[in-house]
Amino acid sequence: MQFYPSYLPSPQQRGFNYKIKPNIIRTQMADGHVRQRLVNTGTPHELSVNFIFSDEEYRKFMAWYRKDINYGQDWFYMPVLNEYGSTDSLCRIQNGELSASLNCVNNNGPLWSVQCRLDVEPGIGGDEVWIDPEGWDELYAYIWVAYYTNYEWPGIKLKKNKLGYYVFKLNLLKGYPYDGYVEFNDNNGNTTWSFYSYEIDDWAGRIIKVKPDSSEVEYLSWFS
Template identity: 65%
Template sequence: MNDYPSSLPPPQQRGYSCKIRPNMIRTQMADGHVRQRLVNTGAPHELAVTFMFTQTQYQEFMAWYRNDISFGQDWFRMKLLNEYGGTESVCRIQNGELSASLNCVNGEGPLWSVQCRLDMEPGSGSGSGGGGDEVWIDPEGWDELYAFIYVPYADTEPSWPGVKLEKNSQGYYVLSMELFSGIPCESTVEFHNNHGKYTYSIYLFEANDWPGRIIRVREYESEVEYVT
């Protein structure tokens, strides 16, 4: 995943607005009331941002936009303001659409304004609960989630069902990478709900790719899907 270039300025705070949109189902009832039910909280937030660039910065941004994130198609990491403060978040440009305008020309040359809307994964990125030494997991509707870690050649068998994972405020199960401290890469981890739903074992050497990500696990699958 690409990073927003550190040589470019962050979005301006003026005009910075965030729209939080959890997935809801609204049903009109016969008595005139509307029933509203939360499906999940994992929908990306919408963020309107404005960048101010010099001519050189504008050229660098457009080259990054075209070549590194495929005209806005790809997700990238950028430090953004959210409820956790200024944290690194995972985001992408909605529909790849940008609006650029020439604000003025001063003694240093042209000054460009670039506006766009971003999809921002809620809470993702280091320092916001989805980064650092944590992984957020979406098991697609399982009522509980456990991480069972099997270490081959160990003197003692691991205790079933393993570590029960808890949900965070965003509705994702949280797996701390501290659980894997000192565990050899030949080990495996199996996610399950302790009620008959489980994944096939996943090798821990893949865990190096997990920190700070949102992953999805499915019943009987042996690989995880990266949501971001």
């Protein structure tokens, strides 16, 4: 997965236009009322951005655009303003389309303005964790607490999102009379360490890699 280059300026905040797009179906009812039904919340949001580049930065940006994200086809991480602050979010240039214009030429050379619209995956902050296990075909979360559990092994089967990460909701631990533990496994003999609920809380809003038969966690990226 590519990252927006740290050596290039961030998008301009002036005129920042972020469009939240939940997937809602509207149905006109016979009595004149309109019924709205939420289908899912995973629809990418839209973001209009504007970059200001020096001549050298513009050349580097275009090289990254062509080579690293395949003319805008591929997803990449970039800091985006949202309800969690400025967080690394998964972005993609809509249709790969850019609009570049020469703003002015000053003593330091040309200044370029680049505009585009982005698809932005909804931020994962809050109590959601994206997990990337090492080579497992399936992932389960076995949740237990001292003296009590209501889960049978291997636990809850986690689902992948469209970007290929398993999603674990921390609210699975809420409401227990004791502090909880989570043990990830593939229901095929591979397991992780039993992670304490407070440790899981520290993962909120992050992409992490869990390692089999280990207490190690590798942080791939974080969103809060």
